[in-house]
Amino acid sequence: MTEAECVECGADVTLHDDIEVGEILDCDTCGAELEVVEVSPPVLARAPELEEDWGE
Amino acid sequence: MKLGLLYSRIRKDEKLLLSELRDRGHEVEKLDVRDLRFGLTAESGTAAAAAADCDLILDRCLATSRSLYAGKFFAHYGVPVVNSPETAEVCANKVKNSLALDAAGVPTPATEVAFTSDAALEAVESFGYPCVIKPVVGSWGRLMAKIDSRNAAEAILEHKETLGHYEHKVFYVQEFVDKPGRDIRVVACDGEPVAAMTRSSEHWLTNAATGGEPRPFELDDEAERLVREASAAVGGGLLGVDLMEMKDGGYTVHEVNHTVEFKALDGAVDVDVPAAVVDWLELTAEAASGDGVTAPA
Numbered sequence: 001m002t003e004a005e006c007v008e009c010g011a012d013v014t015l016h017d018d019i020e021v022g023e024i025l026d027c028d029t030c031g032a033e034l035e036v037v038e039v040s041p042p043v044l045a046r047a048p049e050l051e052e053d054w055g056e
Numbered sequence: 057m058k059l060g061l062l063y064s065r066i067r068k069d070e071k072l073l074l075s076e077l078r079d080r081g082h083e084v085e086k087l088d089v090r091d092l093r094f095g096l097t098a099e100s101g102t103a104a105a106a107a108a109d110c111d112l113i114l115d116r117c118l119a120t121s122r123s124l125y126a127g128k129f130f131a132h133y134g135v136p137v138v139n140s141p142e143t144a145e146v147c148a149n150k151v152k153n154s155l156a157l158d159a160a161g162v163p164t165p166a167t168e169v170a171f172t173s174d175a176a177l178e179a180v181e182s183f184g185y186p187c188v189i190k191p192v193v194g195s196w197g198r199l200m201a202k203i204d205s206r207n208a209a210e211a212i213l214e215h216k217e218t219l220g221h222y223e224h225k226v227f228y229v230q231e232f233v234d235k236p237g238r239d240i241r242v243v244a245c246d247g248e249p250v251a252a253m254t255r256s257s258e259h260w261l262t263n264a265a266t267g268g269e270p271r272p273f274e275l276d277d278e279a280e281r282l283v284r285e286a287s288a289a290v291g292g293g294l295l296g297v298d299l300m301e302m303k304d305g306g307y308t309v310h311e312v313n314h315t316v317e318f319k320a321l322d323g324a325v326d327v328d329v330p331a332a333v334v335d336w337l338e339l340t341a342e343a344a345s346g347d348g349v350t351a352p353a
């Protein structure tokens with residue numbers, strides 16, 4: 001387990017060992033959706049907003 | 057095999073695939089579609105170079121628009137991509153999807169397309185109430201409207217015409233299929249079912265994304281045949297085929313999805329879905345290269 005800082009509220013976000021760049025996480029403190037942009041060391045950014053053409 | 061995973065978000069589905077691929081010793085090049093530039097030649101832009109050594113590109117883009125263009129560029133560079141741009145183009149658009157299914161003789165809900173709200177209202181009235189209006193491009197049950205009255209139809213059509221961009225003025229009107237509180241999702245590789253589940257809900261929308269509860273489902277011969285035919289109708293590939301059970305027996309295929317999510321299915325059935333998908337990717341890469349592409353020892 002590692003931690004990274006939430007870019008929205010500054011709280012520590014706990015990360016699993018198998019995180020991937022591109023994965024989306026929720027900040028347990030403020031609820032922000034965060035995207036993993038680096039894994040070593042882990043860096044988080046605000047996740048992109050849902051777009052109309054997203055889906056399967 | 058070296059597989060290029062084209063993505064914009066790594067969902068649980070992609071994590072399952074990445075884990076299976078790496079466990080088998082395959083090399084994976086993660087290609088974030090947001091970072092790539094696509095030139096007309098392999099020497100321009102960055103996408104061709106990023107994918108140069110890949111045996112196969114697996115398109116897992118979340119954004120349909122990006123998926124459609126990126127697939128065409130990779131095919132243009134001569135890099136095999138699944139699903140093919142041709143399959144993606146049909147599946148990404150509900151009008152093309154319906155036309156392809158109907159042309160192949162696959163039962164699909166009665167549908168009319170109109171280009172003005174007046175004509176769309178006529179289509180709605182011809183179906184009667186309830187009926188359904190869907191966006192031509194969209195997923196996860198979003199912007200779907202079950203129309204229960206003329207008042208509702210007039211309001212929704214006016215909203216679509218006034219607030220939507222031009223694709224919302226392509227009015228896709230469909231009969232309401234009174235399914236038994238569930239629909240069926242089948243993940244299939246070139247028409248061969250990997251596994252199937254039902255998605256149940258008290259809401260008329262039963263998509264897993266809207267909270268439909270997944271349960272394993274055993275396909276009968278007719279459903280298997282329809283999955284094969286629906287897959288062939290859209291050009292084959294790794295697909296999510298959605299069926300509804302008809303009150304008088306039989307099925308109707310309402311859509312085929314080209315960047316299918318399978319995490320709900322994988323959790324609902326005993327089949328190892330990502331393993332089956334990677335089996336198919338190995339075979340597809342092998343067929344594309346003409347060489348043996350196997351998991352390294």
